[in-house]
Amino acid sequence: MASYLLQSRADNTVKKYQSSFDQFKSYCDINSLVSKPALPISVAMYFTSLLDQGKSDNVVSAAYYGIKWVHNINDLQDPTENSIVKQLLETAKRISSKPVQKKDVVSSEMLQARCLTYQDSVDIIDLRDLSMIMLAYAGFLRMNEVSNLHCNDVQFNSDHLVLKIRQSKTDVYRDGSEIVIAKSCSSACPYSMLQRYMSAAHLSINSDEYLFKPAFRSKHVASLIGKNKKLSYTRAKECIVDKLKSVAPGLKLGSHSLRASGATSVANTGVSDRCLKRHGRWKTDVAKDGYVKDSLEKRLSVTKMLKL
Incomplete structure (x- = not known):
């Protein structure tokens, strides 16, 4: 069943989610926090840490969806549904996002x-x-x-x-x-x-x-x-x-x-x-x-x- 559940997303998507969650898990281990199931306050603290480090909104978004995916696939209560966590994600998009640089076209x-x-x-x-x-x-x-x-x-x-x-x-x-x-x-x-x-x-x-x-x-x-x-x-x-x-x-x-x-x-x-x-x-x-x-x-x- 586990192998089938992993196939619900593309291979590259699974790798990205897993990598993002592993970084969150490392943060929790260092700070004596539980990563699975994680409390909303733990996720909020992690996002705050990423913002303090000047990480881009892409990094925060990847962390958000990686944590959500791991909890959903393990049928655990999703901490990313917390309003504070969602607001911190929006904060990252506002203060850390960079303008999209469209590539030029060739004729x-x-x-x-x-x-x-x-x-x-x-x-x-x-x-x-x-x-x-x-x-x-x-x-x-x-x-x-x-x-x-x-x-x-x-x-x-x-x-x-x-x-x-x-x-x-x-x-x-x-x-x-x-x-x-x-x-x-x-x-x-x-x-x-x-x-x-x-x-x-x-x-x-x-x-x-x-x-x-x-x-x-x-x-x-x-x-x-x-x-x-x-x-x-x-x-x-x-x-x-x-x-x-x-x-x-x-x-x-x-x-x-x-x-x-x-x-x-x-x-x-x-x-x-x-x-x-x-x-x-x-x-x-x-x-x-x-x-x-x-x-x-x-x-x-x-x-x-x-x-x-």
Whole structure:
């Protein structure tokens, strides 16, 4: 039963909750307090300690939900339901939170310029990185969705390719979803770029190997490692940002830059919100709008409609 209860949340979520609770437990042990079941005053004292140390609201929030999760999963009285504890959480959000720094977006022209540089390249690492970039941009993919792709998740049709997303942040019940990406004639075509990469790396669409794996160079020749190991989230982000630096100098780029860039580019062309949300696998308009940066023309259209 315990193992099943742990599966009620994603593995990474469980790790985060457990880590946050372990820190609370250490605080209780040092101060001769009981951590499980914890009294509301113990949690309130812990939050006060975190605020005194100048910890961010993210740390306090993680502690709040970690303590709540441990008590709920053990069927214990939840100390986080106490009004003082909740008020201290709100205090952390008010005095410790930092403004959200949105990452910049890249344009399709920038990506075409980058791909044009490698139009005759057969280097596996370059083709791998460019394939990740173009799939993330055209498919509105998160970095973990890119790194979790397998070769047999790809299907090439005559005028488009289909990507099978086995699991994602918003797909909590692992129903899976499919993304369709049209074939084009430009140097930045995701369809052609992925075909070039898979051909150079000798990857088969019938294989269950990870599509994007770590690579190495030997005597100036690049190859993927033999072990079936996916490219890590951190390394995938590093490779993508490094490839974009030359065409996007000075821009603040992050793990969600390509997802936001693709969504922004499409949203400003007038594609329906329904299709946009389905392609990006967003459940709500609020989630979708967080990724879209309206163009100046669209923002000016509001006051233009006033006809002043």
